[in-house]
Amino acid sequence: MTDPTEIKFMQIMHQTAYLKPEDRLLVAVSGGSDSMALLNLLLHLPDSMRPKLFVATVDFALRSISSQEVAAVRQFCQQRQIPFWTTRWQHATSVTSMEAQARQFRYNFFQQIMQKNQLTKLATAHQADDQAETILMKLIRSGSFWTVQGIVPCQTWKVGQLVRPLLNFTKKELQDYLHRQHLSYAVDESNFQDITWRNRLRHYVLPQLQRENPRLHEHLQQFSQQQISVQNLLQQYFQTLIAPRLTRVLQGWQLDLQDLLTGEPVQLSLLVQYLVHDLIQVELTGRQLAAVQQLFPKANGLLKLTGDWQLQKSYRYLFLLRSATSTSPSTEQYLLQIDQQVLANDGQKFTIKQSIQKSPKTFYYDHWPRRIVLRHRQPGDQVRLLNGQHQKLKARLINLKIPQWQRDQLWLILFDQEIVWIPQVYRYQTPSKKFLFEVKWERNN
Numbered sequence: 001m002t003d004p005t006e007i008k009f010m011q012i013m014h015q016t017a018y019l020k021p022e023d024r025l026l027v028a029v030s031g032g033s034d035s036m037a038l039l040n041l042l043l044h045l046p047d048s049m050r051p052k053l054f055v056a057t058v059d060f061a062l063r064s065i066s067s068q069e070v071a072a073v074r075q076f077c078q079q080r081q082i083p084f085w086t087t088r089w090q091h092a093t094s095v096t097s098m099e100a101q102a103r104q105f106r107y108n109f110f111q112q113i114m115q116k117n118q119l120t121k122l123a124t125a126h127q128a129d130d131q132a133e134t135i136l137m138k139l140i141r142s143g144s145f146w147t148v149q150g151i152v153p154c155q156t157w158k159v160g161q162l163v164r165p166l167l168n169f170t171k172k173e174l175q176d177y178l179h180r181q182h183l184s185y186a187v188d189e190s191n192f193q194d195i196t197w198r199n200r201l202r203h204y205v206l207p208q209l210q211r212e213n214p215r216l217h218e219h220l221q222q223f224s225q226q227q228i229s230v231q232n233l234l235q236q237y238f239q240t241l242i243a244p245r246l247t248r249v250l251q252g253w254q255l256d257l258q259d260l261l262t263g264e265p266v267q268l269s270l271l272v273q274y275l276v277h278d279l280i281q282v283e284l285t286g287r288q289l290a291a292v293q294q295l296f297p298k299a300n301g302l303l304k305l306t307g308d309w310q311l312q313k314s315y316r317y318l319f320l321l322r323s324a325t326s327t328s329p330s331t332e333q334y335l336l337q338i339d340q341q342v343l344a345n346d347g348q349k350f351t352i353k354q355s356i357q358k359s360p361k362t363f364y365y366d367h368w369p370r371r372i373v374l375r376h377r378q379p380g381d382q383v384r385l386l387n388g389q390h391q392k393l394k395a396r397l398i399n400l401k402i403p404q405w406q407r408d409q410l411w412l413i414l415f416d417q418e419i420v421w422i423p424q425v426y427r428y429q430t431p432s433k434k435f436l437f438e439v440k441w442e443r444n445n
C-alpha cells in the first residue's frame, strides 16, 4: 500500500478504532466520489483491520442516469465478491420535504438489510466538506452551544453503530485518490445548482474562506471534535449537578437554583438548555435562549416553550411544567365527613379525624363542624390568625414563596366556610382547646 490517501485512512482507522475486523459493515454507496472512495479505501485496508464488507445503494430514480450508476456500483461489487443490495425509490409525496423523505427511505432500507443479515455497523461517506458546511449552517441558524454540533464520527444507531470514517478527508482529496486509482464515479448535477442554501455556501462562501486559510476544513473538523468532547463532559457534569436538586412535581419538574454554578445567566442558560433537552427533548430557539438568560436576574418570570411546556422561575426554584398546569384553578369541590376518606381528582386523598393528642398535624376548632368542604382557593380567601384577625390567603402564599401554579393546585379544607387546613401551608389558629382534629393526607407522587 503506497497511496498517501490509503496510508492516511489506515492511520485514522488505527487511531480511532471505530472499525474492527470482526465487524460486519454495511457501506452506503451512492456511486458518487465520496462513497466510491470510502468503499475502495476500506477494501485496501490490511486483512488484520478490514471488516467484512456489504454494500447498499438506493436508486432514487430522479435522474435519468441513476439506474446506470446503480449498475456501475453493482458491477464494482460483483467483481470483488461484495454482497450488494439495491432498491428503487419512486415518489415523494410532497416536493418540499423530498430530501427528508429520501433520507428516511434510505435509512429504513439500510436498517432492514442490517437486521436481516446480522450486520453490526453502517458506514456513510460524509467528508470534511460536508462537515464544514454543516457547522457553518448550524452556526448561522442558531447561537446555541448544544445545537451547533458537527457530524459525529461514530454513534449508536438503531440496529448497531453508524460510523463516518471520512470526516478528515476533503472531497478534492477523495476525487484525486479515485483518479489515481483509475476509478470512475457518478456526478450529481443537482450539486452544481444554487437552489439550496448548502449549495450556495459550498460554491461561494466556503471557497472564499478557504482562500483566507487553506486549512479551514481541518480546523472546523478539529473544532467539531473538541465541541463534541466538551459537550459530553458538560453533560456528565450537569447530570451529577442536577441529580440532587431536581424534584418531580405534579406536572413537571422543579430545580433548586440556590448556589447553583456561579449564578451567572449564561452558565444557567446552558444548563437549562441541557435540562429541557434531557427531560422533554425540546430544543430552545435563539429567541427563547435570549429570554432564558433574561429570566435569571429576575425573582419571578415565565417563558413559554415549544409544545405546551413552559419554564417558570419562582425565587430560588425553576419549574419546567406543562402549560395546562397554570390554567385557572378547578372549581371541583367535595363534601367531607369525619373519618371518611375523599379521593380528589388529582389522586390526593384526605381524611379528617378527631384527635386526642396534639401533633404538628392537628388543629383546634371552636365547635363541631356542620359542613366540611374540600376545594381549591378562590379570590378573596382569608385565613384566621391567632389574634382573631384575618389575613389574605394570597399574601400568605406570597410570603411562603409558593409559586403561582402551585397556589392553584393547593387543596383547602373548610369547616363551615372557615379555612382550617392547607397542606404544608396553614392550620387553623385559635386559642380555644375545644375540639382537636387531624387531617390524614396522602399524595399520589
Ligand SMILES: Nc1ncnc2c1ncn2[C@@H]1O[C@H](COP(=O)(O)OP(=O)(O)OP(=O)(O)O)[C@@H](O)[C@H]1O
Pocket (backbone or CB within 6 Å): 028, 029, 030, 031, 032, 033, 034, 035, 036, 056, 057, 058, 059, 060, 106, 123, 124, 125, 126, 130
Ligand atoms: N442513494 C444512496 N444510496 C446509498 N447511500 C447513499 C445514497 N445517497 C447518499 N448515501 C450515503 O449517504 C452519504 C451522505 O449523503 P449525501 O447525499 O450527503 O452525499 P453524496 O453527495 O450523495 O455522496 P457521494 O459523493 O458518495 O455521492 C453518502 O456519502 C453515502 O454514504
